[in-house]
Structure formats: C-alpha cells, structure tokens
Amino acid sequence: MPSGTPQPAFVLVRPQMGENIGGAARAMWNFGLDRMRVVAPRDGWPNERAVALASGAGRLLDEAVLCDDLAGALGDCQYVFATTARPRGLTKPVVTPERAMAMAREMIARGEKVAVMFGPERAGLENEDIARANAIVSVPVNPEFASLNLAQCVLLMSYEWGRQSIEAEDEVVELAGSEWASAIEVEKLAEHYEGRLDEAGFFFPPEKAEGMKIVLRNLWSRMRLTRSDVQMLHGIMRQMVRWKDRG
Amino acid sequence: MPSGTPQPAFVLVRPQMGENIGGAARAMWNFGLDRMRVVAPRDGWPNERAVALASGAGRLLDEAVLCDDLAGALGDCQYVFATTARPRGLTKPVVTPERAMAMAREMIARGEKVAVMFGPERAGLENEDIARANAIVSVPVNPEFASLNLAQCVLLMSYEWGRQSIEAEDEVVELAGSEWASAIEVEKLAEHYEGRLDEAGFFFPPEKAEGMKIVLRNLWSRMRLTRSDVQMLHGIMRQMVRWKDRG
Numbered sequence: 001m002p003s004g005t006p007q008p009a010f011v012l013v014r015p016q017m018g019e020n021i022g023g024a025a026r027a028m029w030n031f032g033l034d035r036m037r038v039v040a041p042r043d044g045w046p047n048e049r050a051v052a053l054a055s056g057a058g059r060l061l062d063e064a065v066l067c068d069d070l071a072g073a074l075g076d077c078q079y080v081f082a083t084t085a086r087p088r089g090l091t092k093p094v095v096t097p098e099r100a101m102a103m104a105r106e107m108i109a110r111g112e113k114v115a116v117m118f119g120p121e122r123a124g125l126e127n128e129d130i131a132r133a134n135a136i137v138s139v140p141v142n143p144e145f146a147s148l149n150l151a152q153c154v155l156l157m158s159y160e161w162g163r164q165s166i167e168a169e170d171e172v173v174e175l176a177g178s179e180w181a182s183a184i185e186v187e188k189l190a191e192h193y194e195g196r197l198d199e200a201g202f203f204f205p206p207e208k209a210e211g212m213k214i215v216l217r218n219l220w221s222r223m224r225l226t227r228s229d230v231q232m233l234h235g236i237m238r239q240m241v242r243w244k245d246r247g
Numbered sequence: 248m249p250s251g252t253p254q255p256a257f258v259l260v261r262p263q264m265g266e267n268i269g270g271a272a273r274a275m276w277n278f279g280l281d282r283m284r285v286v287a288p289r290d291g292w293p294n295e296r297a298v299a300l301a302s303g304a305g306r307l308l309d310e311a312v313l314c315d316d317l318a319g320a321l322g323d324c325q326y327v328f329a330t331t332a333r334p335r336g337l338t339k340p341v342v343t344p345e346r347a348m349a350m351a352r353e354m355i356a357r358g359e360k361v362a363v364m365f366g367p368e369r370a371g372l373e374n375e376d377i378a379r380a381n382a383i384v385s386v387p388v389n390p391e392f393a394s395l396n397l398a399q400c401v402l403l404m405s406y407e408w409g410r411q412s413i414e415a416e417d418e419v420v421e422l423a424g425s426e427w428a429s430a431i432e433v434e435k436l437a438e439h440y441e442g443r444l445d446e447a448g449f450f451f452p453p454e455k456a457e458g459m460k461i462v463l464r465n466l467w468s469r470m471r472l473t474r475s476d477v478q479m480l481h482g483i484m485r486q487m488v489r490w491k492d493r494g
Contacts, residue, residue: 027399032389056392091473098410139406140413142279145303152274152402159386159403163345166387193483200490202483215479223470232462236440236449240484243447244491 008081008104008114008161009035009065010154011073013129016042016121018049021061023151024118025050029057030155031162036064037073037115070117070129075184078112079104080221082125082133083153085146090127090218093135100137101160112180116157121150131218132183181225189230190217196237255328255351255361255408256282256312257401258320260376263289263368265296268308270398271365272297276304277402278409283311284320284362317364317376325359326351329372329380330400332393340382347384348407363404368397428477436477437464443484 010028015021015038025036041047045066054061067073074080081100082092095103104114117133119125130136139148139156148156181189194203194213203209225233257275262268262285272283288294292313301308314320321327328347329339342350351361364380366372377383386395386403395403428436441450441460450456472480 026394029392030388030394056394091476096410096413140409141277142409145276147273147277147303152399155399155402156406159406162387162389163343166343197483197486200486202486212479215475219470219476219479223466228462229466232459232466236444237487239444239447239449240487240491244487244494247491247494 003032003034005032006108007033007035008101008108008116009037009077010157011037011039011070011115011117012041012150012154013039013070013073013117013125014042014120015118015150017150018043018047018051019053020121020150021047021050022053022055022057024154025054025057025060025064027151027155028158029060031158032165033158033161034060034063036060037067038064039067039070039073041066042120070132071183071187074115074117074132075182075187076113077115077183078180079107079114079135079224080133080183081114081116081135081137082130083116083118083137083139083157084124084130085138085141085148090130090136090214092130092133092218092222094138095135097137097139097157097160098164100135101157101164103135104161105164113182115183118150118153128214131214132221134221134224179227181227181230185227185230186220186225189225189233190220192234192237196241250279250281252279253355254280254282255348255355255363256284256324257404258284258286258317258362258364259288259397259401260286260317260320260364260372261289261367262365262397264397265290265294265298266300267368267397268294268297269300269302269304271401272301272304272307274398274402275405276307278405279412280405280408281307281310283307284314285311286314286317286320288313289367317379321362321364321379323360324362326354326361326382327380328361328363328382328384329377330363330365330384330386330404331371331377332385332388332395339377339380341385342382344384344386344404344407345411347382348404348411350382351408352411365397365400426474428472428474432474432477433467433472436472436480437467439481439484443488 010033012021012024028034028036038045050061051058107114117125117129141148193216197203203212257280259268259271275281285292297308298305354361364372364376388395440463444450450459
C-alpha cells in the first residue's frame, strides 16, 4: 500500500528502458515518494528489468498505476508540471525544480492533486504532452552541457521535494476563492471546443489542425481554470451553437 | 583547462567502477563544476570505462588531479566536507547538502579552497577518511531506504551548488516565444465576446448580465493572454458566427 504521506504523483510518459524505470523508483523512494504512474511503457508491463533495477523500491512498481494514455494518467489532477530540458515554443510558465516543489507543496496542503510528468529517454515530452501541463519545470543545467537522464531527473525532483519537507514549517497559504478544475474537467472542455470548432470549420487548413488544437489545449491548461470558469466556457460554446441552430 | 569559475573540488576517494567515475564527471559538468580529484582509483588511471561513460564531460577526467593518498588530495584545502550516507560515531558537525554548499560558497568567496569527498561505491568513506573532514554532509534520505550511488551523490551535491548559484528568479514567468497582449487588446477581445454573446442571448436573465460580464472579463485578465492567444480567441468567435450565418 502506498504511504499515506501527501505527495505529488510522478508520471513516467512512454518510458523506454526498464533500467530507468527501476532507477526512477529507487530515486523516488530515497526521498519517501511512492506514487508512480506509468503511461504506455515501450516494453510492456510489468517490466522485469525495471523490477530487477528497483531493488528495495520494487513496491513502487507493483503499486504503480498503469495507463494507456496521458489523459487517463492525469485525469484526477488539478495541477500538472512537465519536466523538459528546455522550453520549446509553448507559452507556459517555466519554473525551477525548487519553485515547482514549493508550489506543489502548497497545493497538496490545500488538498489538491499534483502530477509531475517525465518524458521518454530519447526525445523527452512531446509538445502535445506539454500542452496538458500547467507549468514547465526546467532544471537549470549548464547551457553548454545538459545530460540528465530520466532517473537523474526524477532523482533531482525527488530530492527537491525531500529537501523542502525538512524545512517545511507548514505555512499553508489559504487561497481565496473557488475550486480548481481537475484535469478531466479541462479535458472535457477541450474536447467540447475541439468538437464544435471542428464542425464549425475552425481547424483549417487540415495540415494545421493538429497544431491549432495543441495551442488551444495549451491555453486551457496554462490559464488554470476554476470549476466555474469551465462551466462558463461550456456555456459560451453551447449558446453559440444554439444561436446557430436558431438562425 | 578548468573553467575559471570559483568552485569546490570534488574528490573521489578510491572509486571502483569506471562507470561511476564517468557518471560523476557528467553530473558535475551539468552544473558547471569541473574540478575533480581522484584518489587511488581501484582500476588505475586513466580509466577507459570512465572516459566512455563521461561522454561530453571527458575533459574533466583529462584534467582530474590524480593522487596516491587522501592527504595529498586535500593538502591545499582550507575546508573539507565528507559525504556519508549516515554519520558514524564521529564527533563532527553534520550538515545538509544545502547548508554545505552555502558554507562552501561563503568560504570560496573569501578565497578559501574547499573540497567535498565522496567515498568508494561499496563501503563509503572510512572513519579514517572522515577524520580528515571538517564537517559531514548527509543527504536527508528516507531512513527506510537509502540507496544513492556515487554518481547520484555527486549529482545532488552538484545540483545544490548550481541551485544556489542561480538568482532566485522564482516568480519570473518566462514565456516561450510570445508577447503578452496589451490591456487594450484584451479589452477589445472582451468587447468582441460580450457583443457577440449578447446577440446570441448568452447573458440571460438580464439582471445577471452585468455579473456574468464581469466574470468573463476576470477570466481574460486572470489568465494573462499572449497576443497569439488573443488572435486565436477572436478567431474562434468569428468562426462560430460564420458557422451560424452559413447555417
């Protein structure tokens, strides 16, 4: 059973090598983190190589949540970080690991669910993945030499979480206002808009459609919607369609 | 030639596996550290495996100072840290990596030379080695599970050094390749939506219209739009109206 300690979930997106999955589990458990989610691992699941390399942290793999797609893995989360070597063309807040884990700590203390995504070894996260994140975490490495592998990146984020836990004097900040929408609510909003805008002929020309959809999704995730925002945005789209149908 | 940046020397004491020596070099250079000293490596020097694993950080190995004994490696240093998994019976200050690197920074700024020792993979530093240190650095790992290898330990210390080097630009939100919209652009967007949604009958019942408009405006301002966001949102509304007109 996972520990009861409130903590972020670490989401390995399409990981390739079992070694790295096992290494990531070890890295996490060194700092008391034990909520792993695994999206579409290249070599299937369970992964023997991962189990062998996880040694004493094998429990994390047994208990890892396996998902077919990223939407499923992030569905219950109110805030999602994407780790990338370098920010790539998407308009999105970029924060240090330190800042990210401080933010995560505050949100988790308020009862929100937070995820941190890690991309596959070779290429890292795709823009389509990053579009689902509220913010990008970038480790400030030497611009002349950036060579962190998956397990190392997980290690640094875990260390940051642990480091701040030591000094955390529970200064929980109460946020005035509303409840944040969960990723699944945002996902449904994105689908609603995509569907209707598709019918309306918005995504044109066809070869640009994918890119336009990513930009739109990126907007929804970046702006951190509350539940009432989501309701209003649904309402706007519904009303436009009603107007059309009446006309 | 080593970089001119003032920094601590990282001393690998009797390292065993070439992989770990190469990994340590990579870890250091990720955070701009390039002063390595190597004491009595088990497999001699140079170490081919280490060179192979160091990839782009091979220069650190070429320039590493090779020493027969620890005394020689630490001779010119005014302050020495020993990294250990757990403090072992020696009366010696024990500090976190964070505190250690803050101390190192101060001492180095005063022109003093600082070293950080890392023990061999299997057993770690001997008490005899630790006795040469001014303080112990202990990474605050999970008491139930401590499994950091040599390269990971070097990585965490390097990260701490790097983390403290960058300015606290925490709150700064960097934008990947876009400009923020000006207030007047946001205002025009709000007017566009209000006008069309009014025609569409969205603001209903009338006594709630004012409140709904404020919520909508608040959304636009809260999410901090870029110019391209504004263009897209205009485009969405225009397309919905075109759809209606076609229908």
